[in-house]
């Protein structure tokens with residue numbers, strides 16, 4: 001893993017580990033001051049938020065946020081419709097929030113934009129959309145600079161706001177956690193997707209073109225993927241059923257439907273602690289239309305969930321160990337405390353996954369070294385992190 005990361009830093013396409021540049025060359029320190037906005041677009045909702053930063057370690061004095069559902073028809077419409085909607089909701093939020101408050105002396109408002117889709121960046125405040133993922137497919141946005149699209153839409157709304165940074169959720173999580181704890185070395189997402197961000201020495205990036213940033217640092221990002229745990233279990237069950245008739249004479253329609261069994265379903269079955277595995281029975285019946293299973297069969301299903309989740313958690317832990325090793329922060333030589341900040345629905349809700357991840361990380365690093373490593377859940381990194389990076393990149397600093 002650590003070797004692949006080095007190879008990915010060497011040249012574009014040098015490794016299966018993507019090692020994308022974030023162009024964020026400094027993280028918030030806790031000394032930022034003023035009013036900043038964040039916008040988080042990643043799944044079916046987007047969130048807008050406002051934070052008032054106190055400077056000098058006073059941190060966040062106040063915060064307000066609003067979550068807005070994206071109307072499904074806008075997910076496959078045109079770029080100007082989507083960004084127009086986002087900008088108008090943002091304008092409403094700003095107007096409501098600033099009622100009665102005096103704005104900071106004619107300065108343009110600054111916004112950090114968390115956009116968790118594949119983007120090719122050339123600077124911290126620009127990036128062209130490579131392709132849509134998840135439920136989005138807006139053809140005319142592909143290949144365009146999403147910051148320019150948002151900026152244009154905000155102008156049309158008469159909203160005086162400047163996009164100071166474009167980031168994704170892992171970079172946001174890193175920034176949000178570092179703001180409170182200097183020992184945070186990486187931000188990691190285990191949600192629908194999996195990705196991680198850490199700070200690299202700029203001179204350790206051979207593929208970097210152009211002048212090195214003055215901070216001498218560059219935050220990197222690596223992508224893997226992980227919306228598949230439920231789907232893997234479905235495939236195993238289907239194969240077993242077709243080869244052994246273990247579920248009896250059943251209709252395989254549901255079991256044959258791709259992505260029909262979701263990760264929250266297998267999580268619920270895996271955590272079933274009723275003596276006769278009632279939850280497993282219910283889920284099999286409701287979701288896969290497999291009824292009348294024996295306790296033995298249900299135990300086997302739990303075991304399959306366990307194998308699939310354990311495999312994923314152990315691979316994820318190996319990834320984290322690789323990042324720590326690459327950074328020289330695996331506790332073997334450098335005895336400083338190192339914190340990994342993690343967010344995402346999988347880590348948050350699938351407790352057998354997160355427990356196994358932590359146990360495996362300790363196993364990989366060894367008991368002695370593990371004492372210096374802390375894994376912590378960083379809630380809401382992607383939203384607040386965007387506002388914090390906007391603050392650290394602010395044109396008024």
Ligand code: ADP
Nearest residue numbers: 042043191192193263264267344345346349350
């Ligand atoms: P995103 O990654 O899209 O920003 P989240 O961080 O909220 O979103 O993660 C959502 C993912 O978390 C879902 O796709 C699912 O795989 C996983 N998840 C959500 N709830 C559960 C649960 N109860 N048990 C296991 N996994 C869950």
Ligand code: MG
Nearest residue numbers: 042169191382
């Ligand atoms: Mg997210």
